[in-house]
Amino acid sequence: MSNEASIHGAGEHAAQREFELEVRAQDMEVNFGPQHPATHGVMRVLVRSDGEVVTGAQAHLGYLHRCAEKIGENVEWLMYLPYTDRYDYLSAMNNNLGYSMAVESLMGIRIPRRAELLRVICVELNRVGSHLIAFGTYGMDVGAMTPFFHCFREREWMMALFEKICGARLTYSYIRIGGLFNDAPPGWLEEVARFCDVFEERWVEYEQLLLSSHIFIQRTAGVGVLSREMALAFGVTGPMLRASGVDWDLRRDMPYSIYAEIFAAGAFKVPLGSGAKGKLGDCWDRTWVRVMEMRESIGIVRWCLAHMVEGPVVGDLPKVLRVPAGESYVAIENPRGELGHYVVSDGGRGSIRTRVRGPSFSNLAVIEELLPGALVGDAIAIIGSIDIVVGETDR
Amino acid sequence: MSTGEGNAFLDLLNAVLPASVPSWIVVPSAAVLAIAVCVALISVNTMFSVWLERKVAGHIQCRYGPMYTGWHGWLQSLADAVKLLVKEDIVPRGADRILFVLAPALALAGILGAMAAYPFAPHVFFADIDLGLFLILALSSVTTIGIVMAGWASNSKWSLLGAMREAAQVIAYEVPLGLALLVPVMIGGTLNLIEASRLQSDWFGMGWFVFKNPFALPALALFFTAALAETKRAPFDLPEAESELVAGFHTEYSGIRWSFFFMEEYTGMFLMSAIAAVFFLGGFESPLTWGLRQSLGEDPGFLNHVVRADGSTQTLIAIGGFVFQLVCALTLIVKTMLGVFLMMWLRWTLPRLRVDQVMTMGYKYLTPLALLCVLGGGLWEWARAGWGS
Amino acid sequence: MDFTGIHDRLSLIRAPGLLGADLPRKADPANKSLRARAGGPFVSVEAALLPQFLRVCRDDPRLCFEMLVDISATDPSKSATELWVNVSLLSVSARQRLQIKSSVPKQAPRLPTCSGVYPAANWHERECAEMFGLVFEGHPDPRHILLPEDWIGHPLRKDYEYPKTYHGISCE
Numbered sequence: 001m002s003n004e005a006s007i008h009g010a011g012e013h014a015a016q017r018e019f020e021l022e023v024r025a026q027d028m029e030v031n032f033g034p035q036h037p038a039t040h041g042v043m044r045v046l047v048r049s050d051g052e053v054v055t056g057a058q059a060h061l062g063y064l065h066r067c068a069e070k071i072g073e074n075v076e077w078l079m080y081l082p083y084t085d086r087y088d089y090l091s092a093m094n095n096n097l098g099y100s101m102a103v104e105s106l107m108g109i110r111i112p113r114r115a116e117l118l119r120v121i122c123v124e125l126n127r128v129g130s131h132l133i134a135f136g137t138y139g140m141d142v143g144a145m146t147p148f149f150h151c152f153r154e155r156e157w158m159m160a161l162f163e164k165i166c167g168a169r170l171t172y173s174y175i176r177i178g179g180l181f182n183d184a185p186p187g188w189l190e191e192v193a194r195f196c197d198v199f200e201e202r203w204v205e206y207e208q209l210l211l212s213s214h215i216f217i218q219r220t221a222g223v224g225v226l227s228r229e230m231a232l233a234f235g236v237t238g239p240m241l242r243a244s245g246v247d248w249d250l251r252r253d254m255p256y257s258i259y260a261e262i263f264a265a266g267a268f269k270v271p272l273g274s275g276a277k278g279k280l281g282d283c284w285d286r287t288w289v290r291v292m293e294m295r296e297s298i299g300i301v302r303w304c305l306a307h308m309v310e311g312p313v314v315g316d317l318p319k320v321l322r323v324p325a326g327e328s329y330v331a332i333e334n335p336r337g338e339l340g341h342y343v344v345s346d347g348g349r350g351s352i353r354t355r356v357r358g359p360s361f362s363n364l365a366v367i368e369e370l371l372p373g374a375l376v377g378d379a380i381a382i383i384g385s386i387d388i389v390v391g392e393t394d395r
Numbered sequence: 396m397s398t399g400e401g402n403a404f405l406d407l408l409n410a411v412l413p414a415s416v417p418s419w420i421v422v423p424s425a426a427v428l429a430i431a432v433c434v435a436l437i438s439v440n441t442m443f444s445v446w447l448e449r450k451v452a453g454h455i456q457c458r459y460g461p462m463y464t465g466w467h468g469w470l471q472s473l474a475d476a477v478k479l480l481v482k483e484d485i486v487p488r489g490a491d492r493i494l495f496v497l498a499p500a501l502a503l504a505g506i507l508g509a510m511a512a513y514p515f516a517p518h519v520f521f522a523d524i525d526l527g528l529f530l531i532l533a534l535s536s537v538t539t540i541g542i543v544m545a546g547w548a549s550n551s552k553w554s555l556l557g558a559m560r561e562a563a564q565v566i567a568y569e570v571p572l573g574l575a576l577l578v579p580v581m582i583g584g585t586l587n588l589i590e591a592s593r594l595q596s597d598w599f600g601m602g603w604f605v606f607k608n609p610f611a612l613p614a615l616a617l618f619f620t621a622a623l624a625e626t627k628r629a630p631f632d633l634p635e636a637e638s639e640l641v642a643g644f645h646t647e648y649s650g651i652r653w654s655f656f657f658m659e660e661y662t663g664m665f666l667m668s669a670i671a672a673v674f675f676l677g678g679f680e681s682p683l684t685w686g687l688r689q690s691l692g693e694d695p696g697f698l699n700h701v702v703r704a705d706g707s708t709q710t711l712i713a714i715g716g717f718v719f720q721l722v723c724a725l726t727l728i729v730k731t732m733l734g735v736f737l738m739m740w741l742r743w744t745l746p747r748l749r750v751d752q753v754m755t756m757g758y759k760y761l762t763p764l765a766l767l768c769v770l771g772g773g774l775w776e777w778a779r780a781g782w783g784s
Numbered sequence: 785m786d787f788t789g790i791h792d793r794l795s796l797i798r799a800p801g802l803l804g805a806d807l808p809r810k811a812d813p814a815n816k817s818l819r820a821r822a823g824g825p826f827v828s829v830e831a832a833l834l835p836q837f838l839r840v841c842r843d844d845p846r847l848c849f850e851m852l853v854d855i856s857a858t859d860p861s862k863s864a865t866e867l868w869v870n871v872s873l874l875s876v877s878a879r880q881r882l883q884i885k886s887s888v889p890k891q892a893p894r895l896p897t898c899s900g901v902y903p904a905a906n907w908h909e910r911e912c913a914e915m916f917g918l919v920f921e922g923h924p925d926p927r928h929i930l931l932p933e934d935w936i937g938h939p940l941r942k943d944y945e946y947p948k949t950y951h952g953i954s955c956e
Binding site for chain 1: 906928939
């Protein structure tokens with residue numbers, strides 16, 4: 001097997017600079033992606049392996065780069081909202097919320113109470129949906145084909161709920177600057193309550209079928225251990241950070257929206273990894289944190305349903321919005337970590353800079369450290385446990 | 396007893412053809428007929444297994460599986476077969492053409508050869524081989540050569556990884572497979588499948604080897620696990636690990652060549668289950684066959700040679716014997732299919748083991764356990780035989 | 785968000801012994817630029833001093849900013865002469881954020897890399913470099929990250945012109 005035929009690059013200069021590490025004759029260079037069943041999107045990981053052991057890894061991004069930040073400068077404030085759905089398309093409600101909150105902080109407006117409650121319900125249901133996909137596809141990566149279908153059974157219901165409230169199943173554009181798009185239809189809140197009940201029963205199945213499965217534990221415990229120091233140094237956030245033992249959740253520690261109230265009422269805890277099956281910060285811990293978070297999100301939704309009020313939900317905004325000049329960085333807790341929007345306004349009709357700090361982008365940086373030394377099968381397990389969405393990595 | 400008495404194909408041809416046809420035509424024709432039936436059986440089994448797999452997968456995953464092609468999708472396999480036949484035949488550039496074309500044929504040839512020892516019924520078999528079990532184990536290993544050839548010849552690193560994993564896995568699990576099979580061989584004292592089945596006809600048809608020796612049940616479990624690894628079924632399906640290696644060693648294959656690999660896999664599953672059924676679970680025997688034996692005699696054949704008054708022999712079909720052979724055949728098929736179903740059930744429930752875990756399990760756990768079973772089983776048999784007194 | 789503690793800590797940054805950071809005064813009429821209305825606590829630092837300043841933020845036990853959250857740049861307008869750089873830090877133990885603002889001239893957009901202090905800066909700096917043309921001196925791996933390796937130009941600059949074709953594909 002020769003190595004010269006396998007370095008791909010658009011230009012020779014680029015190809016030479018790509019792999020600056022020493023190339024030994026017997027190492028095999030394998031491309032994971034861009035088309036691959038396990039990279040969770042269009043991403044390419046160039047892996048150098050000595051048989052089954054990985055000796056080097058390089059991530060190549062940009063296959064899904066859709067210039068979201070440039071578009072942010074070219075459209076008006078309200079028009080940018082559908083673009084926010086599409087970076088992390090699995091948790092579109094969260095993205096909407098992040099952007100809306102960033103603009104609202106520049107404007108200094110208050111959101112009606114009912115809108116806040118509905119926002120939190122939608123965002124937490126979205127979190128459940130996103131973790132369901134992370135969990136189901138992770139099972140598939142590891143070889144268990146069945147939990148994926150069970151997860152999608154619940155996710156279908158969640159998407160049907162969202163379709164009832166805003167008309168879309170995946171990219172909602174529902175949470176808008178100043179409030180929401182429209183109010184919930186009659187009967188929606190009751191259906192959400194039913195969903196919570198059924199989901200809590202089915203949640204037990206996920207734990208039993210995959211999380212406690214001996215083979216799954218063998219495949220993920222002790223694999224891809226991310227230490228606390230490395231997690232903080234690489235700017236890792238979200239379930240990955242909590243699985244490494246760092247007790248940090250923006251909803252509790254830097255609360256936004258009504259989360260301070262919800263946490264004070266004791267409606268949710270933040271699951272923290274503990275190295276229960278292997279070492280602290282391994283793939284099993286990350287999966288465990290996500291599964292536990294699903295249950296906590298249901299608890300938050302129940303609290304909001306119990307404290308629901310009547311009232312307006314749509315913000316009172318002019319058709320052409322002009323936001324006062326200034327800069328603002330507002331971050332929320334995405335299912336993947338800290339989603340930050342840094343917007344700069346000069347008082348005009350659109351922003352002059354919309355910077356999106358995507359959690360998957362920072363979380364992904366650790367694979368270049370975690371992969372070497374692992375087996376090829378472990379490489380898949382590690383990449384899957386990071387739970388990236390390439391739309392957010394590339395924007 | 397290789398081409399002689401009791402072989403249904405030979406008897407049938409002898410009865411049908413006029414007596415003037417010399418035996419050097421009749422015997423090979425019987426062989427050709429047997430091979431044709433074997434290939435037909437394998438094709439039907441594959442088509443049925445594909446349908447069964449998809450239905451089992453569907454129901455485990457809270458959905459139905461194929462429903463549109465025929466009643467509950469029973470024509471789905473036919474539709475798939477037609478689709479595969481008309482697909483473009485692609486050989487990747489840079490692939491070793493001869494090996495690429497030869498590999499699936501070799502994989503299938505090995506398992507087809509092993510099917511020669513599979514008996515339908517006590518009098519309906521392709522060949523009554525005294526070393527039947529040995530032949531099956533030996534020939535089913537030939538498929539590994541085909542698979543490694545496929546991985547190498549595809550000129551793709553994914554395929555090569557899959558092929559290397561397959562070679563390592565098969566070598567690791569051949570040992571516990573053979574050792575676990577030693578236990579029923581010791582109980583029965585024969586490697587001949589038909590003979591072994593006949594030896595389990597006591598105890599009202601429930602005198603199966605698995606009940607006759609306390610070490611036979613663990614041996615069955617070990618055999619089944621090793622068989623899962625040999626046939627590359629989950630949790631040992633690394634060589635074709637879909638989510639890791641796209642499709643492993645058969646990534647570059649499409650159309651009919653790909654279907655050869657799948658025929659090889661399903662036939663292997665069928666054969667391993669059949670071995671388990673014959674050597675552990677009684678083979679043809681069940682209380683029903685015991686009952687039939689009571690009324691029809693010890694070994695009812697379905698052809699009766701009647702000597703007429705004028706000295707010529709006439710061959711008639713004996714209804715009782717025919718029923719007996721049919722019941723035997725169905726019993727074996729049902730037992731085999733139970734094993735196949737169990738393999739499918741496990742595939743859709745369990746995740747996949749990593750390659751080093753597969754090796755650890757094979758060498759460090761299964762092999763010592765298999766050795767213990769052989770030791771214990773042998774001592775038990777020796778004790779049963781009176782310690783050699 | 786609780787800002788009460790941050791001013792004490794920011795005053796620490798001004799203390800002698802640490803690098804002199806320039807805290808803008810809110811009511812300064814001369815400081816009429818957009819940055820006067822930044823939301824949240826921020827510090828302006830000279831670009832050349834950025835890595836040392838970050839090292840102090842990370843290592844000083846009273847400041848303890850363990851995590852670098854984001855490095856981004858802004859091109860304020862076509863006529864502006866400077867590119868703005870914004871570094872966002874997070875202190876997990878003190879539950880506080882800090883934005884560090886810096887500028888570099890557009891004609892010579894060079895500044896030292898921070899990836900030696902926070903490995904997280906590595907990929908963020910690569911993105912800023914390809915999008916704005918910033919040169920991070922000393923960066924271990926200055927390749928394009930989101931754009932193709934042979935892309936010409938810096939897309940997020942206000943004076944960026946889209947190419948007409950790319951490898952024979954028309955971009956009209």
